Amino acid sequence: MTDTAKFIYSDAYSQYDFGATHPFNPVRLRATKSLIDALHLVSDDQLVLPAPATIDDLVRAHHRSYIDMVQHFTNLEDVSNPTLLKRAAAYGLGTEDDPVFPGMHDAARLAVGGTLAAAQVIAQGEAMHALNLAGGLHHAKAAQASGFCIYNDLTVAIHWLREKTQWRIAYIDTDAHHGDGVQQAFYDDPHVLTISFHETGQYLFPGTGSVEETGTGAGQGYALNVPLRPYTDNQSWLECLERIVPAALQHFQPDIIISQHGCDGHYWDPLTDLFATTDFYAKVPALVHQWAHTYAHGRWLATGGGGYEIWRVVPRAWTLLWAEMSDQSLDVNTPLPQSWLDTWQPLSSPPLPTTFFDPPESFPPVAQSFAITQQNRETVDRLKRLIPWL
Numbered sequence: 001m002t003d004t005a006k007f008i009y010s011d012a013y014s015q016y017d018f019g020a021t022h023p024f025n026p027v028r029l030r031a032t033k034s035l036i037d038a039l040h041l042v043s044d045d046q047l048v049l050p051a052p053a054t055i056d057d058l059v060r061a062h063h064r065s066y067i068d069m070v071q072h073f074t075n076l077e078d079v080s081n082p083t084l085l086k087r088a089a090a091y092g093l094g095t096e097d098d099p100v101f102p103g104m105h106d107a108a109r110l111a112v113g114g115t116l117a118a119a120q121v122i123a124q125g126e127a128m129h130a131l132n133l134a135g136g137l138h139h140a141k142a143a144q145a146s147g148f149c150i151y152n153d154l155t156v157a158i159h160w161l162r163e164k165t166q167w168r169i170a171y172i173d174t175d176a177h178h179g180d181g182v183q184q185a186f187y188d189d190p191h192v193l194t195i196s197f198h199e200t201g202q203y204l205f206p207g208t209g210s211v212e213e214t215g216t217g218a219g220q221g222y223a224l225n226v227p228l229r230p231y232t233d234n235q236s237w238l239e240c241l242e243r244i245v246p247a248a249l250q251h252f253q254p255d256i257i258i259s260q261h262g263c264d265g266h267y268w269d270p271l272t273d274l275f276a277t278t279d280f281y282a283k284v285p286a287l288v289h290q291w292a293h294t295y296a297h298g299r300w301l302a303t304g305g306g307g308y309e310i311w312r313v314v315p316r317a318w319t320l321l322w323a324e325m326s327d328q329s330l331d332v333n334t335p336l337p338q339s340w341l342d343t344w345q346p347l348s349s350p351p352l353p354t355t356f357f358d359p360p361e362s363f364p365p366v367a368q369s370f371a372i373t374q375q376n377r378e379t380v381d382r383l384k385r386l387i388p389w390l
């Protein structure tokens with residue numbers, strides 16, 4: 001098997017759209033793909049067009065009654081039908097976070113199909129690495145839409161891989177929010193290790209992800225959580241990753257790493273309080289890539305996730321991710337192509353950055369930085385005391 005990478009993408013991804021005022025804006029995927037194309041980072045033979053996930057795929061992770069409910073919303077009358085909306089509310093649908101829209105089933109199952117396509121190319125040995133930026137919908141539960149996530153592509157793909165390959169799967173989540181849906185799906189499963197780094201649930205949705213959540217039954221010890229203090233910076237977050245992940249992978253011996261790369265922990269992200277910069281979003285993929293080759297036979301499936309500064313942050317963060325996966329030299333000093341800036345600047349009120357590098361002077365250090373780093377260290381120490389093999 002060669003060290004090749006596939007980029008899973010469809011223009012139809014942009015149909016996953018909760019409306020103009022909703023923060024989860026699919027234009028971020030187009031802006032990212034446009035930046036990747038402007039830098040000539042993806043070739044025709046790397047591109048894979050996903051097929052929508054089928055009902056048989058979705059039932060691996062979701063109750064049939066929930067899928068039926070999502071399927072009800074096909075046209076404009078459905079989304080304003082009060083009887084239907086009342087029934088949908090029991091499934092977390094029709095809320096401010098997860099409004100209903102016509103065609104939501106087809107839009108959501110295409111995002112799942114993308115992560116399944118990534119799993120398939122790796123399982124079949126066509127590529128070592130595969131990326132689905134429309135995936136990473138880590139909050140969706142078996143019978144519940146949550147946090148902008150309708151179907152959980154990660155849970156579906158992990159179940160699919162377990163069924164087809166029996167691989168041991170390590171899931172690493174660096175979205176600013178706790179990866180609660182994936183954790184819940186495999187909480188009692190010793191074959192799936194979930195590790196989530198996120199802003200502490202004391203201050204941020206979904207409120208879970210404390211150090212004490214470590215799995216149950218046979219899965220005891222196979223769910224790891226590092227809740228970070230608000231205003232955590234690159235250095236402290238990376239230190240937490242390095243103190244936990246290699247030891248966990250060394251012990252767990254995964255056959256594949258699946259990573260979720262939500263970039264909503266960036267300083268400029270409007271929904272969270274973490275202080276990462278693009279330097280972090282270059283270093284995390286580099287670490288995960290190295291870990292995949294060291295601990296997981298080189299197999300690495302990556303997805304997108306959250307990211308709500310859709311012009312200044314998401315395109316750069318996820319282009320850095322793809323460049324790393326596909327072994328193309330791109331560093332934080334690479335300038336952004338003028339053609340890309342000309343296309344997207346009119347849509348962003350703040351001026352777009354002109355390099356991948358976030359100049360440190362734009363991110364003044366916080367006074368409590370030392371205390372925050374210490375508190376995160378203590379959190380990692382607590383986790384290490386709870387899990388003897390860490």
Ligand SMILES: [Zn+2]
Binds near residue numbers: 128293
């Ligand atoms: Zn590689």
Ligand SMILES: [Zn+2]
Binds near residue numbers: 175176262305306307
């Ligand atoms: Zn998030």
